Amino acid sequence: MPEEVLATFTVRRLSILNESGDADEGLMPPLSDAEIRRMHELMVLARTFDERALTLQREGRLGTYPPILGQEAAQVGSALALHPADWVFPSFREMGVHLTLGYPIHLLFQYWAGDGRGLRTPENLTIFPICVSVGTHIPHAVGAAMAARYRRDPVAVCCFFGDGATSKGDFHEGFNLAGVFRLPVVFICQNNQWAISVPLQRQTAAATLAQKAVAYGFEGVQVDGNDVFAVHRAAREALDKARSGGGPTFIECLTYRMADHTTADDAARYRPQEEVETWRGRDPILRLERFMTQRGLWSEEYARETKEAATKAVDEGVRTMEASPPPAPEELFDHTGATLTPRQAAQRKEP
Amino acid sequence: MAQLTMVQAINLALRQEMERDDRVVVLGEDVGRDGGVFRVTEGLLERFGAERLIDTPLAESAIVGAAIGMAAYGLRPVAEIQFMGFIYAAVDQLFAHAARLRSRSRGRYTCPLVVRTPYGGGIKAPELHEESTEAFFCHMPGIKVVVPSGPYSAKGLLTAAIRDPDPVLFLEPTRLYRMMREEVPEDDYTLPLGQARVVREGTAVTVIAWGGMLERVLKAVVPYDADVIDLLTLNPFDGATVLASVRKTGRAVIVHEAAKTGGFGAEIAATIAEEGILHLRGPVLRVAAPDVTMPLPKMEEHYLPGVEQITRTIDEVLRY
Numbered sequence: 001m002p003e004e005v006l007a008t009f010t011v012r013r014l015s016i017l018n019e020s021g022d023a024d025e026g027l028m029p030p031l032s033d034a035e036i037r038r039m040h041e042l043m044v045l046a047r048t049f050d051e052r053a054l055t056l057q058r059e060g061r062l063g064t065y066p067p068i069l070g071q072e073a074a075q076v077g078s079a080l081a082l083h084p085a086d087w088v089f090p091s092f093r094e095m096g097v098h099l100t101l102g103y104p105i106h107l108l109f110q111y112w113a114g115d116g117r118g119l120r121t122p123e124n125l126t127i128f129p130i131c132v133s134v135g136t137h138i139p140h141a142v143g144a145a146m147a148a149r150y151r152r153d154p155v156a157v158c159c160f161f162g163d164g165a166t167s168k169g170d171f172h173e174g175f176n177l178a179g180v181f182r183l184p185v186v187f188i189c190q191n192n193q194w195a196i197s198v199p200l201q202r203q204t205a206a207a208t209l210a211q212k213a214v215a216y217g218f219e220g221v222q223v224d225g226n227d228v229f230a231v232h233r234a235a236r237e238a239l240d241k242a243r244s245g246g247g248p249t250f251i252e253c254l255t256y257r258m259a260d261h262t263t264a265d266d267a268a269r270y271r272p273q274e275e276v277e278t279w280r281g282r283d284p285i286l287r288l289e290r291f292m293t294q295r296g297l298w299s300e301e302y303a304r305e306t307k308e309a310a311t312k313a314v315d316e317g318v319r320t321m322e323a324s325p326p327p328a329p330e331e332l333f334d335h336t337g338a339t340l341t342p343r344q345a346a347q348r349k350e351p
Numbered sequence: 352m353a354q355l356t357m358v359q360a361i362n363l364a365l366r367q368e369m370e371r372d373d374r375v376v377v378l379g380e381d382v383g384r385d386g387g388v389f390r391v392t393e394g395l396l397e398r399f400g401a402e403r404l405i406d407t408p409l410a411e412s413a414i415v416g417a418a419i420g421m422a423a424y425g426l427r428p429v430a431e432i433q434f435m436g437f438i439y440a441a442v443d444q445l446f447a448h449a450a451r452l453r454s455r456s457r458g459r460y461t462c463p464l465v466v467r468t469p470y471g472g473g474i475k476a477p478e479l480h481e482e483s484t485e486a487f488f489c490h491m492p493g494i495k496v497v498v499p500s501g502p503y504s505a506k507g508l509l510t511a512a513i514r515d516p517d518p519v520l521f522l523e524p525t526r527l528y529r530m531m532r533e534e535v536p537e538d539d540y541t542l543p544l545g546q547a548r549v550v551r552e553g554t555a556v557t558v559i560a561w562g563g564m565l566e567r568v569l570k571a572v573v574p575y576d577a578d579v580i581d582l583l584t585l586n587p588f589d590g591a592t593v594l595a596s597v598r599k600t601g602r603a604v605i606v607h608e609a610a611k612t613g614g615f616g617a618e619i620a621a622t623i624a625e626e627g628i629l630h631l632r633g634p635v636l637r638v639a640a641p642d643v644t645m646p647l648p649k650m651e652e653h654y655l656p657g658v659e660q661i662t663r664t665i666d667e668v669l670r671y
Binding site for chain 1: 426428440
């Protein structure tokens with residue numbers, strides 16, 4: 001008997017906006033001028049937040065912090081496709097998602113300043129606490145999607161993680177479960193190509209991360225992660241598909257971690273500066289601004305106002321964060337359980 | 352009232368809770384069509400359908416991880432790990448997430464999750480099918496660890512565990528699954544978590560045990576004037592009941608089938624030392640497995656504490 005080919009696969013890559021700011025009009029998602037400006041404003045807000053976080057960390061006013069520089073399009077573009085009732089499971093480098101969804105700035109600063117109260121999601125949002133152990137929140141998103149379907153809720157679940165997470169067992173187990181049950185979940189990988197010092201080529205031998213979805217029986221697509229329109233279009237389609245019973249999608253946003261892994265890291269030890277410079281030319285905000293200039297949506301005055309508004313919001317966040325009184329010692333026992341154990345109750349009273 | 356085995360009692364508890372509360376769903380390997388490898392979930396798929404009796408892929412971390420997501424979403428998942436020896440793959444989910452979701456989210460999200468798993472030795476099963484590493488789980492704040500010792504306690508405790516607002520690890524002593532029958536009420540009842548049971552009253556010595564060891568302890572203490580405490584919940588454990596008994600008897604023997612070093616007996620002994628030492632007439636002694644990993648079936652009776660070993664230790668403490 002001759003050998004047969006049982007399966008072949010292709011991987012799509014979506015890009016709409018190039019580095020010069022030219023967009024493929026046929027692929028452009030339906031966005032009004034106001035919506036495009038909103039995208040830009042949020043990306044500027046994300047960058048302003050990030051810059052301020054680094055400054056605050058250097059001044060000793062924030063703890064270890066993982067910068068998002070360069071990933072603004074991948075985060076803002078995808079988060080803008082979410083509906084208010086959708087559930088979001090972030091990793092630790094998605095502050096652009098938080099800001100887009102309206103997570104209070106002072107709470108983000110509070111968390112990164114080492115105060116756990118910043119991790120309490122306000123009641124009007126369904127964002128899970130930031131996940132620090134890499135990729136372990138993927139099964140949570142899948143479970144929430146199972147629950148949403150059981151409840152017949154017309155919502156999608158969206159899970160964010162980085163390229164390092166794709167090496168984890170929970171990535172495999174979660175993806176597999178999502179595929180088997182065709183769950184309403186969208187996985188968005190921020191492939192910034194570096195997991196601390198390990199480059200993508202040492203994370204996987206696969207040509208793309210997107211193709212990993214094929215093995216789980218659902219679609220994976222790579223998008224230019226520095227192209228906010230491509231990210232937004234892919235996310236919107238995948239979320240609509242999930243909400244209408246079409247099952248999961250994996251979106252690989254190919255982007256780049258422009259800064260160190262965290263403020264405790266020095267990327268100069270392990271990666272060439274030329275690589276960083278190459279990616280600097282692909283800056284997602286610069287690209288959008290070129291597009292907006294062509295469209296007549298950009299002016300010096302608009303740019304100044306946008307930056308001022310972002311700075312004002314971030315200033316206000318810092319002020320509110322620093323005006324919050326420190327947690328009282330007895331709060332150590334709050335939220336450990338619905339009730340304290342007898343021993344916890346006794347420990348709480350100890351001096 | 353029906354005479355039930357522990358398997359039947361657990362099945363009844365699951366059935367009744369699923370009937371009472373549509374948030375309760377069961378997920379795990381082979382729990383649906385097969386009714387579980389021990390038949391604990393037999394008949395539940397037919398009664399409740401595949402949306403609530405979920406046969407998952409073979410993936411322990413995803414079973415517990417997905418259950419965490421379901422619990423946070425508002426369901427009351429009961430996840431089954433087929434044997435305790437396979438729970439290690441899900442420890443990350445239990446420790447890094449289930450135990451601290453309420454705390455990390457400062458109360459915004461909670462994790463009302465039960466993880467059931469058969470545990471313990473004496474069933475002549477293959478490797479990793481007879482583990483009793485309960486002490487690991489007792490060290491992680493935020494997870495309750497519950498161990499029934501018979502059909503009646505299994506139903507009452509599992510019902511309470513499912514209704515508990517926080518994660519519970521529910522360890523089912525495999526050796527007892529079909530060893531005994533007890534009167535188990537059809538009616539709704541719960542046994543409070545964190546409360547031990549005094550099984551037998553005596554004045555000369557306190558013997559503390561849980562799970563599969565209780566049955567051996569009750570055989571061993573027949574000739575003695577012994578207070579026997581069935582702990583039922585290991586975390587949080589009922590220190591008040593233990594200390595009240597030790598104050599009365601002045602002697603304590605703790606029996607567990609897990610390895611001695613770092614076993615949960617150490618926590619009980621330390622508590623007695625801290626809060627009850629002035630009432631002691633002799634040392635607190637532990638009857639435990641030796642510090643080796645659980646052997647294969649040919650050696651398991653050399654590993655597990657037996658009646659004779661318990662008797663010898665009671666004699667030893669009574670010499671003081």
